[in-house]
Amino acid sequence: MATFRLILLFVSAIIVTLACGGDDLVLPSEGEPASIEIVRGNEQFGRVGEPLAEPLVARVLDSGERPVVDVPVALALGDDRLAESVPDTASTDVDGMAGFRIVLGSQIGTLSGQARVVIAGGERILEVPVRFTAVSAEAAGLTLVAGDGQSAPVGSPLPEPLVVQVADVFGNPIAGVPIAWTAEGGGSTSASVVETDADGRSSVERVLGVTAGAQFTRASADSLAGSPVTFQHTATAGAAAGLSLVSGDGQSAVVGTPVPDLLVVRLLDAQGNPVVGVPVAWVVGAGSGTVAPQTTSTDGAGLASTQWTLGPAPGANTLTAVVSGIGVVPFGATALPGTPPGMRLLTQPAESGRRGVVLGRQPVVQLLNPGGIELRQAGVPVTVTAASGGGRVRGTLTRTTDGEGRATFTDLALEGPPGGYTLAFSAAGFTGVLSGPISLARATTATTIESDTPDPSAPGASVRVVFSVRSDGGQVPGDVLVRAADGASCQATVSSGACSLAPTRTGAQQLTASYQGTAEFEPSSAVEDHLVEAPLTPVLAFLTAPSSSAVSGVPFETQPVVQLRDGAGADLATAGVQVTVAVVSGGGSLIGATSRATDAAGRATFEGLGIQGATRDHTIRFTAQGFTPVTSGAIQVSAVPTATSIVSDAPDPSAPGQGVDVRFSVTAAAGAPAGDVTVSAGPGESCTAS
Known part of the structure; x- marks a missing residue:
């Protein structure tokens, strides 16, 4: 039988010369998979939501340690939320190798899986x-x-x-971030x-300044959404x-009548801040006069006052303002002779009322002459104070008498804890008068949630709830x-x-704002519906889809353009987002650039992209950190057209049985053709080379 020498000429100009004979031609059979190993990309670390730096590459070998071609390798990673292959x-x-691009999910931690080859319909599995x-x-x-809205004494x-x-964007804590803390006020x-710890938290202790009122602390970090975070605190006065005396000392009046001006003292802490709500006792000394009220509490300015009516005998009268354990302030006055x-x-005031609410029946005071007959004198100022019960009178506290000698009050209200009260009415040069008892109840309140922002909110996101507590009884504390x-x-606080x-729980739920109430104000509450929903993940979408058919190794006729979109489907004009493409079905590999950055319109435009691989349907997937991927439709890949020609056959002519060297070339539109070429000269006279 004749022997042929064949020369294979590639487009790349690499020439391989082979000799083969019809009787001794032996084609090696494909090896069966015997082992699988990871050659690179295992045990990597990466950031959530991002692809790993290196692909994972597995290699399949036969029993002779030779690579096995075209074997499907499956990568099983378990929970898709942790990673995607x-x-x-x-x-x-x-080379017997199969590569995978690993994109990590949104959760931190260690992920385990297997690269797997199934043999003979599942009879044997390599892992x-x-x-x-x-x-x-x-x-x-x-x-x-934590820590917002606290209060403490100054200093x-x-x-x-x-x-x-x-x-991070997935809610995972970040350690090691420096947070700057600044005290204001x-x-x-x-x-x-303070750097964040393993839970992503940074914390400080806060010491308030020496001035009473609102103070703030700001926590800030460069380039972070939500920075700075502002905490509000309330510094209350210290002990x-x-x-000290403010006014009212050294006055004079006719016996049995009030001095013209109120007696006033002020209570301060060590830093000079007014101390609120401390009772001051007014103790009558010489002269046997009276005070109304006998005890008053300091107001927001630290002031307390009372009305002093001198005794029945001419001469010196004394009185002392006392705060137990703190100090005393003496007052003196002179009682002048006269009747x-x-x-x-x-008209007596109403027998009952609510804290801060105008009394339902208002008092009318009539002047009397020394003999007890009604005195019709206009223009006399008559002042009202709380005589007992320890409360405060609000409204127009001084009314001038009309032509009938009558002072008519119209808007008086009492403030204080529930209990019994009396009112004292006085005028310079006149003997005063006390009202009957008044029973006071707590003021009603109404709590309202004004807003809850944002609504809906993401799980774990901060929601600012604005509320109000209102009352007809005055400004609500607590x-x-x-x-x-x-x-x-x-x-x-109500004031903040x-x-x-x-x-954190997704779905509809109610927010409840509860005012706890105080000794003077009743509690109340309000509810508001709020929705917590998982944020819509932004997506990738095709502005231009790749061609539905292609030639292996040749760029797609229609190149893909990928658009960034938000969860609601609106285009995102975000530049610099890396969009990466990989083959997800059909095998093979990509040619051209597999990663593109988006432009100012949020578009990634690919060029020269194509598939090199088996002639079957393929799909490709485009991914970007933090975006839902987009996958192409089926792309039918066909074989590359080839052209085979015999370059020479020498010697020609040849003698019977003489070896003939045949030189041929195989060219293709893309890549270097692979496979076998068979040269035949008739029945039984052939040679095959690969």
Whole structure:
């Protein structure tokens, strides 16, 4: 039988010369998979939501340690929320290798899986373990965790630390982020910069300044959403330290009549801040006069006052203002001789009322001459004070008598805790008069949730709840507790009017704002519907889809353009987002650039992209960090057209049985053709080379 020598000429100009004979031609059979190993990409670390730096590459070998071609390798990673493999199944190439691009999910931690080859319909399975570790992504946001809305005396530490948290876009905590802490309005923080811990939290202790009122603390970090976070505190006055005289000393009046001006003292703490709500006792000394009221509490300016009516005998009268354990302030006055006129209540005030609400029946005072006959004298100022019960009178406290000698009050109200009260009416030069008893009840309140922003909110996101507590009985003191149905809560003073909480349970739930009430104000509450929903993940979408058919190794006729869109489907004009493409089904590999950055319109435009691989349907997937991927439709890949020609056959002519060297070439539109070429000279006279 004749022997042929064949020369294979590639377009790349590499020439391979082979000799083969018809009787000794032996074609090696394909090896069967015997083992699988990971050659690179295992045990990597990466950030959540991002692809790993290296692809995972598995290699399949036969029993002779030779690569096995076109074997499907499946990568099983378990929970799709932890990681995604692109593709999930890949076929081995000429080196027996199959590659996978791993995109980590939104949760931190270690992920284990297997690269797997199934043999003979499932009778035998080859496996090799893989493992990756997902760490937090870049820091994205700063949120308030705890410590807002506290109060403490001036110069003292707040009861609870101030806490903020840094997290990535998926809510995973970020450690090691420096947080700057700044005290505003006085005082200090325990540190000026505190790095976040393993839970992403940074905290400080706050000492308030020496001035009573609102003070603030700001936590800030460069480039983080939500920065700075502002905490509001209330510095209350410290312990009372000193009582001083303001006015009213050294006055004179006719015996049995009130002095012209009120007696006034002021109570301050050691830093000079007014001390509120401390009782001052007014103790009559020489002269046997009277005071109304006998005890008053300091107001917001630290002031307390009373009306002093001198005794029945001419001469010196004395009185002392006392704050137990703090100090005393003495007053003196002179009672002048004379017979004073008097007054009586023509109309008594209502027997009952609510704190701060105008009494239902208002008093009318009639002047009397010294003999008890009605005195028709106009222009006499008549003043009212609280004589007993320890409360305060609000309204127009001084009325002038009309031509009938009558002073008519119209808007009087009492403030104080529930209990019994009397009113004292006085006028310079006249003997005063007391009202009958008045029973006072607590003021009603109405709590309202004005807003909850944002609504809807994402799980764990800070929601600012604005509330109000109103009452006909005056400005409402105290705290409001806001609680979500899932247990998240915050608390703040009524005056601050807002606090922030972070509901985590998705779905509709109610927010409840509860005013706790005080000794003078009744409690009340309000509810508001709130929705917590998982944020819509932004997506990738095709502005231009790739061609539905292609030639292996040749760029697509229609190149893909990928658009960034938000969860609602609106285009996102975000530049610089890396969009990466990989084969997800059908095997093979991509040609051209597989990663493109979006332009100012949020578009990634690919060029020269194509598939090199088996002639079957393929799909490709486009991914970007933080975006839902988009996958192409089926792309039918056909074989590359080839052209075969015999370049020479030497010697020609040849003798019977003489070897002939045949030189041929195989060319293609793309790539270097692979496979076998058979040269035949008739029945049984052939040679095959690959």
